[in-house]
Amino acid sequence: MKKAIKVLSVILALSLVFAFAACGGKTDGGKDSTDAGASENASGATAATQEAVTADPDKLAGIKFGLICLHDENSTYDNNFIMAAKEAQKKLGLSDDQVVIKKNIDESNACYEAACDLAESGCNIIMADSFGHESYMKQAAQEYKNVQFCHATGTSSKTAGIKNFHNAFATIYEGRFLAGVVAGLKLNAMIEAGDIEADKAVIGYVGAFPYAEVKSGYTSFFLGARSVCETATMKVVYTNSWFDIDLEKTAAENLINDGCVLISQHADSEGAPKACEAAKIPNVAYNIDTSSIAPETALVSSRINWAPYYEMAITAVANGEEFATDWIGTIETGSVELLDLSKNCTEDAAAKVAEVKAKLADGSLKVFDCSTFTVDGKNLTEYEADVIDEGDFKPDTNVILTDEATGITYFAESDEQFRSAPYFDILIDGITELG
Amino acid sequence: MSAPKKIHEPPFHIVKRPAIAPWKALLIRAIAIAAALAVSSLVLFVLTKKSPFEAMRLVYEASFGVFNKNSDRGFFAQVFTGRRFWAMLQDLCMLLVIALAVTPAFKMKYWNLGAQGQVLFGGLCSVAVMFYLSSGYWETHKALVLLLMIAAAVAGGIVWAVIPALFKARWNTNESLFTLMMNYIAIQLVSCMINVWVPTGSSVMGVVNQNTQIGWLPNMTFPEAWGMSPSAKNYFFNIVIVLVLTAVMFVYLRYSKHGYELSVVGESVNTANYIGINVKKVIIRTLVFSGLLCGVAGFLLVSGTDHSITTGLDRGYGFTAIIVAWLAKFNPLTMILTSFLIIFLDRGASDIAMNMGFNESVGDIITGIIIFFIIGCEFFINYRIVKTHREG
Numbered sequence: 088m089k090k091a092i093k094v095l096s097v098i099l100a101l102s103l104v105f106a107f108a109a110c111g112g113k114t115d116g117g118k119d120s121t122d123a124g125a126s127e128n129a130s131g132a133t134a135a136t137q138e139a140v141t142a143d144p145d146k147l148a149g150i151k152f153g154l155i156c157l158h159d160e161n162s163t164y165d166n167n168f169i170m171a172a173k174e175a176q177k178k179l180g181l182s183d184d185q186v187v188i189k190k191n192i193d194e195s196n197a198c199y200e201a202a203c204d205l206a207e208s209g210c211n212i213i214m215a216d217s218f219g220h221e222s223y224m225k226q227a228a229q230e231y232k233n234v235q236f237c238h239a240t241g242t243s244s245k246t247a248g249i250k251n252f253h254n255a256f257a258t259i260y261e262g263r264f265l266a267g268v269v270a271g272l273k274l275n276a277m278i279e280a281g282d283i284e285a286d287k288a289v290i291g292y293v294g295a296f297p298y299a300e301v302k303s304g305y306t307s308f309f310l311g312a313r314s315v316c317e318t319a320t321m322k323v324v325y326t327n328s329w330f331d332i333d334l335e336k337t338a339a340e341n342l343i344n345d346g347c348v349l350i351s352q353h354a355d356s357e358g359a360p361k362a363c364e365a366a367k368i369p370n371v372a373y374n375i376d377t378s379s380i381a382p383e384t385a386l387v388s389s390r391i392n393w394a395p396y397y398e399m400a401i402t403a404v405a406n407g408e409e410f411a412t413d414w415i416g417t418i419e420t421g422s423v424e425l426l427d428l429s430k431n432c433t434e435d436a437a438a439k440v441a442e443v444k445a446k447l448a449d450g451s452l453k454v455f456d457c458s459t460f461t462v463d464g465k466n467l468t469e470y471e472a473d474v475i476d477e478g479d480f481k482p483d484t485n486v487i488l489t490d491e492a493t494g495i496t497y498f499a500e501s502d503e504q505f506r507s508a509p510y511f512d513i514l515i516d517g518i519t520e521l522g
Numbered sequence: 523m524s525a526p527k528k529i530h531e532p533p534f535h536i537v538k539r540p541a542i543a544p545w546k547a548l549l550i551r552a553i554a555i556a557a558a559l560a561v562s563s564l565v566l567f568v569l570t571k572k573s574p575f576e577a578m579r580l581v582y583e584a585s586f587g588v589f590n591k592n593s594d595r596g597f598f599a600q601v602f603t604g605r606r607f608w609a610m611l612q613d614l615c616m617l618l619v620i621a622l623a624v625t626p627a628f629k630m631k632y633w634n635l636g637a638q639g640q641v642l643f644g645g646l647c648s649v650a651v652m653f654y655l656s657s658g659y660w661e662t663h664k665a666l667v668l669l670l671m672i673a674a675a676v677a678g679g680i681v682w683a684v685i686p687a688l689f690k691a692r693w694n695t696n697e698s699l700f701t702l703m704m705n706y707i708a709i710q711l712v713s714c715m716i717n718v719w720v721p722t723g724s725s726v727m728g729v730v731n732q733n734t735q736i737g738w739l740p741n742m743t744f745p746e747a748w749g750m751s752p753s754a755k756n757y758f759f760n761i762v763i764v765l766v767l768t769a770v771m772f773v774y775l776r777y778s779k780h781g782y783e784l785s786v787v788g789e790s791v792n793t794a795n796y797i798g799i800n801v802k803k804v805i806i807r808t809l810v811f812s813g814l815l816c817g818v819a820g821f822l823l824v825s826g827t828d829h830s831i832t833t834g835l836d837r838g839y840g841f842t843a844i845i846v847a848w849l850a851k852f853n854p855l856t857m858i859l860t861s862f863l864i865i866f867l868d869r870g871a872s873d874i875a876m877n878m879g880f881n882e883s884v885g886d887i888i889t890g891i892i893i894f895f896i897i898g899c900e901f902f903i904n905y906r907i908v909k910t911h912r913e914g
Contacts, residue, residue, distance in 0.1 A: 189876060195726075200609060203609075204606070219728065327725065
């Protein structure tokens with residue numbers, strides 16, 4: 088009996104030890120690890136069409152660049168920022184000590200802590216990559232006035248009036264439109280081959296959160312596809328998470344079961360492309376070259392290349408110059424890229440992309456041309472968007488403009504006179520958002 | 523059946539120690555920490571192929587900052603004015619206050635695993651006040667907003683702690699499961715309210731009242747000449763408040779009648795009944811006190827630190843606090859040391875992960891190894907291993 092008690096107490100003591108040791112663990116585990124090789128491929132496809140940036144190497148020696156990422160390399164979105172940081176580092180000839188990357192920083196006080204810690208350890212320019220980081224970066228900017236704080240996808244620098252706080256984004260809707268054209272051509276080919284009927288050309292889209300950045304993305308993608316395949320329609324589901332491999336995979340599978348014949352996504356894992364490869368459904372990705380993880384089904388990806396922005400900002404800091412508090416990257420600055428077309432694309436895709444790209448560049452084609460889409464059956468003539476960020480979430484500015492040269496009336500997304508971050512948040516006819 | 527039955531005896535057996543000399547206990551703990559460091563260094567060395575001393579340096583710098591030889595300031599002046607030292611103290615105090623909150627309940631052998639939920643719900647009530655009273659009249663009555671926030675947080679913490687206590691006292695329900703489930707309710711409530719308050723975007727509340735700073739605990743201003751880092755001063759009030767609470771809790775447990783009653787209930791409910799302690803009353807009263815402290819923790823995290831709320835407001839301290847309290851044998855003063863130990867390791871481990879290119883799981887592994895040794899060594903303090911004497 089005594090022995091039994093002793094054994095029992097040892098077991099209990101041990102289980103206590105293990106239980107306690109286990110309590111401290113975070114619950115992030117259990118996710119698939121991703122192919123590192125696949126994510127690295129995309130770096131080879133970056134275009135070299137940027138303007139030359141010039142800075143004195145002596146001045147650059149005093150630079151220390153800090154990058155705050157929401158996740159790590161497993162997230163295609165964050166990996167895109169990290170890759171660009173490495174590209175900019177190489178181009179500007181910075182040493183490894185001059186680039187500090189903090190990963191897995193939540194959209195909470197942790198971001199403020201990370202930003203202050205970077206500032207304290209000598210960084211003179213600090214960038215954060217996620218939408219929810221914004222207010223924490225702003226707070227740090229007010230305390231470290233000699234350090235430049237940059238934030239991707241943010242909305243408030245224009246109204247904040249803080250000199251050392253900057254927002255940046257790119258006209259990625261143009262890249263998405265181009266990717267949409269490639270997808271539309273694929274749909275046409277599928278219709279022609281008799282794989283699907285013309286009225287069954289349904290695109291599925293896995294979105295992260297229901298707000299402007301995502302809506303603007305899927306709408307431009309859809310408009311691109313419909314510009315070549317008139318019968319295309321689209322179904323959208325949200326995962327309500329930026330990065331969740333299982334959720335994204337399940338969402339894609341559900342869309343496929345629901346009759347979608349082509350999938351694209353704005354969510355940051357490889358969940359959806361993998362689901363497409365398993366179901367042999369064509370896929371268009373974002374921020375990552377998926378040709379190695381989905382060799383039979385990947386079509387193309389659009390990507391924001393952050394290197395031109397980093398280079399511009401770092402050079403300005405090195406030279407002691409001010410730079411834009413709200414910066415918009417474009418195809419021209421090299422910020423918006425369409426990665427290499429895969430072998431799964433139709434043969435005419437390359438030529439068509441080049442043609443559309445040229446039209447976008449010279450202004451004869453607008454992505455959000457109001458004559459190409461309707462809302463509740465009507466064409467838009469004016470639309471108030473929440474451009475001025477006062478934390479009120481209320482529309483305040485008419486963003487429908489008419490181009491004098493071409494006479495095109497269009498929704499002016501990420502326009503210089505407004506702001507860099509997207510504000511297109513309209514559900515247009517032809518697109519359905521599922522529960 | 524003539525052969526005598528052979529008895530297998532292990533060469534060692536375990537004997538409970540009647541008492542242990544304090545120096546021996548200390549020595550065992552020191553050996554445990556040394557062994558823990560050795561094993562974790564080995565793990566790091568295998569993973570990184572870098573000198574373990576490099577890792578040790580990173581752990582130290584994560585809490586005390588990088589020493590700059592070229593500065594004309596002395597060593598202690600650099601530590602004291604640096605940001606990392608204050609951030610470490612802030613983390614330490616937040617862990618400590620939650621450990622204080624769980625202590626009386628655990629001493630009573632009431633397994634309150636719901637500190638996370640109590641802190642979250644207290645914080646949620648607090649942030650609600652801050653969110654709604656953000657303009658007009660309140661801009662000139664900031665102190666009143668702060669008072670209302672404290673009241674709301676404390677009330678929220680108490681409600682969340684007392685519901686399971688009532689069920690325990692009335693129907694003898696299992697408090698571990700009940701409090702655990704209350705955590706999930708609190709987490710979902712927080713996500714739900716964030717969605718209500720922030721209808722667009724990626725479900726992040728962000729900093730509340732950033733321009734007006736209504737509902738923010740004021741910053742401490744140190745003399746300019748001290749050269750404090752700009753953000754080092756932010757957490758001063760949090761730290762002071764928690765240290766005062768620690769002293770109060772020490773006195774409460776050690777010298778008050780309440781403190782005595784709850785330890786009697788913890789030792790034996792029958793004894794408590796026999797000597798006329800109203801056990802139900804003690805359970806509920808103690809949990810009111812626990813919830814109150816969790817509410818205060820929620821308030822400090824919202825008003826003093828985050829100025830916002832996320833479902834991770836409690837930073838996982840709701841559970842870590844249990845280790846802190848347990849390791850300190852429920853002595854609030856010792857808890858300062860154990861909190862320091864956990865925070866020091868935690869900050870160090872995540873810095874190692876960051877600097878050596880791993881994700882944060884490596885930090886968790888290192889912390890796990892060290893806590894394993896420290897808790898494991900308690901076995902050797904309570905028991906000794908004796909060689910079995912063989913007869914015949």
